[in-house]
Structure formats: C-alpha cells, structure tokens
Amino acid sequence: xxxxxxxxxxxxxxxxxxxxxxxxxxxxxxxxxxxxxxxxxxxxxxxxxxxxxxxxxxxxxxxxxxxxxxxxxxxxxxxxxxxxxxxxxxxxxxxxxxxxxxxxxxxxxxxxxxxxxxxxxxxxxxxxxxxxxxxxxxxxxxxxxxxxxxxxxxxxxxxxxxxxxxxxxxxxxxxxxxxxxxxxxxxxxxxxxxxxxxxxxxxxxxxxxxxxxxxxxxxxxxxxxxxxxxxxxxxxxxxxxxxxxxx
Numbered sequence: 001x002x003x004x005x006x007x008x009x010x011x012x013x014x015x016x017x018x019x020x021x022x023x024x025x026x027x028x029x030x031x032x033x034x035x036x037x038x039x040x041x042x043x044x045x046x047x048x049x050x051x052x053x054x055x056x057x058x059x060x061x062x063x064x065x066x067x068x069x070x071x072x073x074x075x076x077x078x079x080x081x082x083x084x085x086x087x088x089x090x091x092x093x094x095x096x097x098x099x100x101x102x103x104x105x106x107x108x109x110x111x112x113x114x115x116x117x118x119x120x121x122x123x124x125x126x127x128x129x130x131x132x133x134x135x136x137x138x139x140x141x142x143x144x145x146x147x148x149x150x151x152x153x154x155x156x157x158x159x160x161x162x163x164x165x166x167x168x169x170x171x172x173x174x175x176x177x178x179x180x181x182x183x184x185x186x187x188x189x190x191x192x193x194x195x196x197x198x199x200x201x202x203x204x205x206x207x208x209x210x211x212x213x214x215x216x217x218x219x220x221x222x223x224x225x226x227x228x229x230x231x232x233x234x235x236x237x238x239x240x241x242x243x244x245x246x247x
Contacts, residue, residue, distance in 0.1 A: 006179035011060030021204035031177040035190035043204025044183040065147040071140035077132040079124040086120040110138040130161035170217035201242040208238035
C-alpha cells in the first residue's frame, strides 16, 4: 500500500491582483525535509500558506495536513511577551484540550530537547534571539505535527546560532519524523537542512529539484564534503538561471 502524503499541491495556482503564482506541484511524505528557494516574490510563502490550509488555490488542488496536525514557525518567534517559556510552549496543547499537567510536562520535555531545560520560567525578553527561536521551535514541535512549516525562521540570526538551531531541529525531527518544509533565501542553509531543495522561478513554478546526498541528521564534516559543495553549486546555478532575463 502506497504511503499517504503529509500534504500536496497539484497544479495549485493563486491569482493576486498584480500577478499569478503557479501552477505549483509538490508532494510531501512523512519524514521528508524539503527546502524551497527562490527570488523574492516567487511564491515561497504562498506555497506554505497553501500547505498549511491558510489559503485555497484559485486553480488546481491543495491537500493540506489535517487540522491540528500542522505547525508553523515564522521569521519572528511570536511568543507571548507576558508568559514564560513553559507557558508559551504548553499553550497549543492546552488549546487542544490536553490537561494542564500533561501539557506542561510535555512542554518541559520539548524545551529540554532544544536546550532550554534551564529556562522554563524565563520571559521572552530574557531570552536571546537564538533562545527565543528555540522556544518557538519547541512550541511548534510539542504537538508532534505531521507537517512542520518554517518560513525563514533563522534569517535574523548569526551564522553560528543558525547552524546550532538547524542541528537542534534535525535532532528533534529524528524523534518523530514529521515532514518539514523550509522557505529560505540561503542556498547553503537549504542544502544543509533538507533532503531535497526545490527552486521556484519568478512565476512560482518548480524550476528545479535537487536531491541532497548524505544522512540526516548531518554528520561532522558534511558542510565541507565534495558532494555537499556540488549540491550547493547545483542549487545556486538553478536559482541564478531563474533570474536571467528571458531571451
């Protein structure tokens, strides 16, 4: 029996007043990690909204994950400023009807998994940028989603913090194996995080799919491996081709 997709887009097209995005085809299976790269305005965030069920396509078909089985992390951590880290992470469980004691126990475990076990009572203003994003990731993962959508969550962080967070994300992914989709402008980030990099053209269509070799989570030395550098070059070349003026 064929494995069911966590979410999919089949010729999904969205019409805006000034432009049309798509048609876009994408199938996401449990345990896969996909990065979407493309120029600004190419429809990366539109694709996430379709996969999350936040928008319906004007043409084609979008099959998002079931309600309550998808989590999303944005560029900003979007934490409740008046609530401590534990309360922030437990919130989605409590809203789903999980008993408060169980919700807080699961939130404690998830915060510990991302290295914040000693910051349970810290308010967002007491966390560094990297810690706040770890808290946001813990909140997204605590519900054990089938699909995790990441809308450039590492963009505002320094390189060292970004790399550590991706390592943390890989470790968390290895526990429950959700499908993950990352939107990013950073080609190296896409290659390090994902098994597959999808390049969108300016109209929001898939221009290239690049399979990234290597194990997940990434082993030491992965960034400098010849196969990794070749994948970075392949994605970069495909992205550059989408930006060339039509002849």
